[in-house]
Amino acid sequence: MPSALKYELVARCSTTKARAATLTLPHGPVSLPLFMPVATQASLKGLTPQQLEETGCRLCLNNTYHLGLKPGQDVLEKVGGAHNLQGWKYNILTDSGGFQMVSLLKLANITEEGVRFLSPHDGSPMLLTPEHSIALQNTIGSDIIMQLDDVLVTTSPDAKRMKEAMERSVRWLDRCIAAHANPARQNLFCIIQGGLDLELRKTCCIEMVARNTPGIAIGGLSGGEAKSDYCKVVNTCTSLLPEMKPRYVMGIGYPEDLVVSVALGADMFDCVWPTRTARFGNAITRCGVLNLRHSRYANDFRPVEEGCECVCCRQGEGGLGVTRAFVHHLAAKETVGAHLLTMHNVHYQLSLMRSVREAIIEDRFPAFLRQFFRDRYDGDKTSYPDWAVEALKTVGVDLMEN
């Protein structure tokens, strides 16, 4: 199928499966590996699009389910899509809407046609099909659109249902490809399913890769499975995916998960956690998460994170030099406190991925990983998470080595 992106491999880690690349999308280039902040309803938690741009973000996520409800397809059509709606000059990725539908509308069930649900207001039966999802995403005009998939929690014990979901997702991919009206302007990504069953995942990879979509997502994860199982799935899939296409693992955002997933060969990630956690007064830093609501920060006049280059932390020209004490003082009282931490947290995630990329390009990613875990656990190897140690061993990095 046609593609509206260009994937250029810049470097490969000589030890792990990590890759650095430049992905050129309809609204400009982005550097991989990449974290995408989630602007669910066409806005990122109180930040102006200008502030989001200043964090260095060039690809953010909007949710199709939410935009389909508000402002709705009709308004989106009239204002000329989501870029025009939110005044965002750069790239947008949308999900299919199916995940929210299934997990939030209790009455939803999946049939071969699509997702059936009862309207919460009048109880009338409704149907969301792969065709609806693609039509909505075509109107939204996002640079990357996702197929509607039959998504099941990975921890589901029903093996038969899991197989059915995987196979149905392949059939729905065909319907999405057929329904896609703008393949020259929007990139459709398939979504690999199959739960924690590595054989199902392999079959799904082979089937979907054969459909030749511009990019590939690994779906159905971050739903409560053990992290070691998560790593096995990612590792298995990336080995079967074509080298020259972007690989997106959906719903991933904790810093440790990001660096390990990159080592396992994944390129793109999204998660609501960094922006959500800002609202609770949590600042993500190199040394872990600080809850600035804690009274110990009331008189802490250090920046939110020392050495951080974000607008919030930076001192001098253009920086605000915001202290932990100031955020503590605002926390829970004024939304401005959350806006400031949102800026910092988004910046942290993006700059983490930038340093990951530099490390890959300079072929020192294993050393980067060791330093990352040292900082995060204050040098205490006994508290490193086992799943991360094990997963990195499979790609040739031993965190325990001196």
Place this chain on the structure above:
Amino acid sequence: MEQKKNFMVLGSADPNIIGPRMGRLRFEGKDEIETPNFLALTSRGAVPHMTPDVIASNTNIRGIHMALEDSISLADLTYGPLPGSKRISKMADRTEEWLSDLLKSRCQAIFAPVLPLDFDSQSEYINRLADDLADEIAGLAFYDSNLLPDMPATTSLSRLPRLSLDEPASPHHIIRQVSLGMDIFTIPFLGFATDAGIALTFRFPRPLPGDTDIPIDNGTAVVPLGVDMWMPTHATSLLPLSQSCSCYTCTSHHRAYIQHLLSAKEMLGWVLLQIHNHHILSSFFCSIRSSLKDGTFYSDAEDFAKIYESELPEKSGKGPRVRGYQYRSEGPGEEKKNEAAWGNLGPDDLVEGGLVPDENAEELEEKGFAERLS
């Protein structure tokens, strides 16, 4: 200690003349502002909705606002029913005593309050201000602007900047207070308008060419002071909030986005309105100063009164959620060492994102969201 002279009345400073005036106000180490002007109201040291970088790059609000917030002294005010006569006389006495103490103990600029009592009940206190304390205080803060004409006509008092804490309810009230000689304002209706989803659109003394929302029948109908952005009519409007406005919101975004953000209850809606509304107020004061400079203030004020509606539009939508978030810790220790599982990232967004549709089946179908089966 003597206060450095921080205020200069420009033009006529004859204390016997009650009328509008222009001035220049400066605090040490801060920018100066021309008066009449307004101060952004802050809460816990922050202007609601706007982060300091947004304030710096998108508004005319300067450091001086913060400096002044600290220096407005809290008078001995009673809220609720008016105090009895015995209490009134005590109130002025206590304020005088308290102010003297404050002046002794603090080395920063202090605005002395003029209490919301008739002049006679506080004459002793005010005379003391005029005779003894005027050199030590940085200005006068009026809780009732009607007392301005009653102030003793001494140079010592008239050279002080006058700060209004008299909460004007509309731009008409601001103009009236300016005409009495008020210099600096705090404007609570600015924040109320933002929270109510109202974009202020008034100009002094009349709309600028190109402004929308002006009734077409030439000058006979009154022009609204603002636009209620909750109205569904804005849902597909690609117009800025105000076509003559050069603020970030108006140059980068359109009404359809603001309308969407309000109805989706996204915080950014109020951020963008706050940026715009502050800009409108800054321009309003700037035009008032030009009008004073040109000597056309009185006729301009008359025009404004004729052209614009007397009150702000009614609030129709819901304001932002009450500030203050659920108290909950999501601390760093959330991941266990072994076989850690993913945190469930669902329920919060369910609550905050309005995930259960407000729409009925027919509307969902119209929106292209899904189709009805029967």
